[in-house]
Amino acid sequence: MTGGSPAGRGDGLGHDIVGFARALRGAGLPVGVEQTEAFAQALGWVDPLVRRELYLAARATLVSRREDLAVFDELFARFFGGPGPGRPSAAAHATPLAPRHDRSEFFRTALVAYMAERVDPSAREVEVPEDRKAASGAELLQRKDFGDCTAAELDAIARAMRELRFEMTLRYSRRLIRARRKGRLDLPRIVRDAARRGGTVAALARRCRKLRRRPLVVLADISGSMELYSRILLQFLHGVTQRHARTETFVFGTRLTRITSQLQIRNVDAALDHASREIVDFAGGTRIGDCLRAFDRQYARRVLGRGAVVLVISDGWETGDPARLGAEMRRLAERAHRIVWLNPLLGRAGYEPHARGMAAALAHVDDFLPINDLRSLHELAARLGQIPRRKGQGSGAGRASARRNTPALRAPCPHAPPGAPRSSHEA
Amino acid sequence: MLSREALTQQLAARGYIVDDALAMSVFLALRMQRPLFLEGAPGVGKTLLARVLAELFDTRLIRLQCYEGLDISQAAYEWNYPRQLLALQAHARAGGAAPSERPGTAAGLEATDELYREAFLLKRPLLQAIDAAAERAPVLLIDEIDRADEEFESFLLELLGDFQITIPELGTLTAKHRPIVVLTSNRTRDVHDALKRRCLYHWIDYPTLATELEIVRRKVPGLAEHLRRRVVAFVQRLRREELTKLPGVAETVDWAEAISHIGAAVLDPPTVDATLGLLLKYHDDIERVRGPVVAQLLAEPA
Numbered sequence: 001m002t003g004g005s006p007a008g009r010g011d012g013l014g015h016d017i018v019g020f021a022r023a024l025r026g027a028g029l030p031v032g033v034e035q036t037e038a039f040a041q042a043l044g045w046v047d048p049l050v051r052r053e054l055y056l057a058a059r060a061t062l063v064s065r066r067e068d069l070a071v072f073d074e075l076f077a078r079f080f081g082g083p084g085p086g087r088p089s090a091a092a093h094a095t096p097l098a099p100r101h102d103r104s105e106f107f108r109t110a111l112v113a114y115m116a117e118r119v120d121p122s123a124r125e126v127e128v129p130e131d132r133k134a135a136s137g138a139e140l141l142q143r144k145d146f147g148d149c150t151a152a153e154l155d156a157i158a159r160a161m162r163e164l165r166f167e168m169t170l171r172y173s174r175r176l177i178r179a180r181r182k183g184r185l186d187l188p189r190i191v192r193d194a195a196r197r198g199g200t201v202a203a204l205a206r207r208c209r210k211l212r213r214r215p216l217v218v219l220a221d222i223s224g225s226m227e228l229y230s231r232i233l234l235q236f237l238h239g240v241t242q243r244h245a246r247t248e249t250f251v252f253g254t255r256l257t258r259i260t261s262q263l264q265i266r267n268v269d270a271a272l273d274h275a276s277r278e279i280v281d282f283a284g285g286t287r288i289g290d291c292l293r294a295f296d297r298q299y300a301r302r303v304l305g306r307g308a309v310v311l312v313i314s315d316g317w318e319t320g321d322p323a324r325l326g327a328e329m330r331r332l333a334e335r336a337h338r339i340v341w342l343n344p345l346l347g348r349a350g351y352e353p354h355a356r357g358m359a360a361a362l363a364h365v366d367d368f369l370p371i372n373d374l375r376s377l378h379e380l381a382a383r384l385g386q387i388p389r390r391k392g393q394g395s396g397a398g399r400a401s402a403r404r405n406t407p408a409l410r411a412p413c414p415h416a417p418p419g420a421p422r423s424s425h426e427a
Numbered sequence: 428m429l430s431r432e433a434l435t436q437q438l439a440a441r442g443y444i445v446d447d448a449l450a451m452s453v454f455l456a457l458r459m460q461r462p463l464f465l466e467g468a469p470g471v472g473k474t475l476l477a478r479v480l481a482e483l484f485d486t487r488l489i490r491l492q493c494y495e496g497l498d499i500s501q502a503a504y505e506w507n508y509p510r511q512l513l514a515l516q517a518h519a520r521a522g523g524a525a526p527s528e529r530p531g532t533a534a535g536l537e538a539t540d541e542l543y544r545e546a547f548l549l550k551r552p553l554l555q556a557i558d559a560a561a562e563r564a565p566v567l568l569i570d571e572i573d574r575a576d577e578e579f580e581s582f583l584l585e586l587l588g589d590f591q592i593t594i595p596e597l598g599t600l601t602a603k604h605r606p607i608v609v610l611t612s613n614r615t616r617d618v619h620d621a622l623k624r625r626c627l628y629h630w631i632d633y634p635t636l637a638t639e640l641e642i643v644r645r646k647v648p649g650l651a652e653h654l655r656r657r658v659v660a661f662v663q664r665l666r667r668e669e670l671t672k673l674p675g676v677a678e679t680v681d682w683a684e685a686i687s688h689i690g691a692a693v694l695d696p697p698t699v700d701a702t703l704g705l706l707l708k709y710h711d712d713i714e715r716v717r718g719p720v721v722a723q724l725l726a727e728p729a
Contacts, residue, residue: 030620030623030624032624034624034625035624038459038461038627041459042455042458042459045454045455045458045459046431046451052447053451056447056448056451057451057455059448059451060448060451060452060455060627060628060629061455061627063628064464064620064623064624064626064628065623065628066466066614066630069630173495173496173576174494174495174496175495175496175498175576175578176496176498187508188500188505188506188508190508190512191506191508191511191512191515191542194512194515195511195515195542200519201512209496293669296671297669301613301614301615302614302615302616302617303616305615305616306495306616331671
């Protein structure tokens with residue numbers, strides 16, 4: 001396929017090309033046969049013995065994403081020895097590669113230690129007659145805070161989560177599809193029908209705009225204060241990603257990490273294992289404002305188009321500047337269709353969102369919901385399917401009221417009488 | 428066919444300055460007849476490159492601006508329905524066998540054949556680009572592909588792979604001269620890998636100080652050299668600030684022109700503050716920079 005160009009000068013080089021392409025693939029660059037061929041072909045037009053020429057030709061044909069430039073440069077240097085003289089590549093001022101510590105190892109040990117503590121025999125449950133225990137076990141688990149669960153209970157919750165059904169809310173795309181009664185005329189179809197009937201227009205075919213599921217963007221806090229919830233929530237997010245293809249997931253503590261592609265792995269254990277390898281700052285401090293800023297600069301334009309719903313999962317313990325967090329939340333609110341803030345502490349008795357970060361953020365949040373037990377997940381799943389079509393409508397926890405300058409918070413009471421909806425913001 | 432050096436010079440002669448990496452990508456795209464996929468922030472000159480290429484090869488620029496919901500009827504071709512309907516009615520009235528009761532008979536089929544001829548075809552940009560009647564290859568600019576939906580990308584695959592378009596009623600039309608294709612993306616979403624695989628990808632960054640100086644020198648010849656240096660150095664520093672929208676090259680040129688019109692002798696903070704709206708397009712950004720930050724950026728030693 002080299003099209004008669006004088007490609008592949010010297011077998012050694014041909015060998016190098018294949019090896020280099022393989023190395024790039026190994027590093028995760030999407031380099032297919034087409035690219036490799038294009039590279040070989042390109043060598044017909046440059047002098048492959050001049051390193052800079054070789055570098056430029058390789059870069060033009062083998063790189064197809066900006067974020068791959070850094071890895072590409074590194075591998076090129078290893079294979080052929082430096083990109084050659086010339087202007088430093090764009091990658092030079094892109095983010096450097098994060099060191100890949102084996103975070104999964106750390107994660108696992110921490111988790112085991114934590115679980116061992118949880119199954120402390122002194123915290124044994126009160127004796128309950130066998131039959132009643134079985135009946136109420138499932139019900140109790142629904143309301144048991146993730147932070148208070150034993151390892152076995154967390155397992156049961158993870159299993160129950162798999163049953164969780166949710167449908168993402170819809171929006172009208174601008175694409176047209178066939179419609180029955182409403183919509184504009186479908187002229188192509190009318191003409192085709194008419195041609196079949198010799199010019200008689202018998203019925204008016206119509207088209208209307210197609211309904212699409214909204215994209216979902218998740219920003220989850222995995223800092224130290226969220227430690228009790230991180231693992232189970234990541235499992236939940238894995239389930240969400242599996243069911244809703246248009247999900248983008250990011251986790252943050254002191255820095256932001258995108259784990260979308262890791263969560264797309266089908267097997268939940270493998271997915272979480274890969275994800276935790278990406279994350280460099282498990283259980284550290286929290287700089288929500290800085291992380292939102294990083295999100296805004298690197299990803300927002302790419303993932304917040306098309307009317308995305310944003311879930312922020314955090315307890316709002318900000319170690320950075322709360323004013324900055326507020327400013328970043330405002331920017332996020334401008335771009336997102338709706339912001340749902342999920343706070344595990346909200347389900348706890350007597351919690352008031354006094355953390356300064358939380359208070360600053362709330363002005364820009366549409367829904368403020370707990371996420372601390374199985375029932376709250378069910379409620380969330382139901383809520384995601386009912387987000388109104390118009391922006392910012394409905395149960396605004398803070399955003400709408402913030403415009404009127406009254407910080408109206410509706411922190412739901414965790415000890416509401418049975419039967420009363422716990423997280424009703426609609427009232 | 429131009430050499431790489433000649434290409435760089437020819438582009439520069441038309442006011443478009445390229446570094447060696449972009450020169451390589453353009454050169455290879457032309458030689459290998461592959462589409463060029465340009466990604467980068469708004470205002471770094473992605474669209475302009477297509478215009479300059481059209482000028483350079485003295486050929487037509489066919490531009491397709493993408494948007495959400497863009498479909499084949501707007502991008503490639505559409506049948507001229509009103510004319511088709513008229514023709515049908517005329518056919519029926521002229522005593523052509525009225526096939527209304529017997530759809531699918533010979534007469535009915537004949538009428539259908541008559542309707543789907545090239546005369547009834549409206550050629551939209553993509554079809555125009557591979558039109559066999561054209562004398563030479565045009566430049567096809569598919570602008571802001573990230574605004575179109577994923578479905579549209581899959582349609583482009585056929586076009587960019589084989590430079591042909593299949594019209595079910597008419598057959599497959601193939602380009603006699605392969606167009607020079609430039610796709611641009613502002614990266615508001617990721618474009619599918621399958622599409623990128625068919626292209627040569629290039630990320631256009633903001634220009635270096637030297638390149639930007641050269642661009643301003645060519646575009647705004649009326650600006651004194653010491654002011655030009657100040658203007659470009661300021662913009663380059665401004666791009667290091669945390670802003671919602673960094674100023675692109677187009678903004679630099681606009682600003683340089685404004686400074687030249689004002690007839691300012693020096694670039695001082697009041698002048699910059701008064702003209703900041705030409706560089707920054709978000710109120711927040713202007714508020715952030717105006718005053719102390721401007722003064723500080725201006726005071727930085729070159």
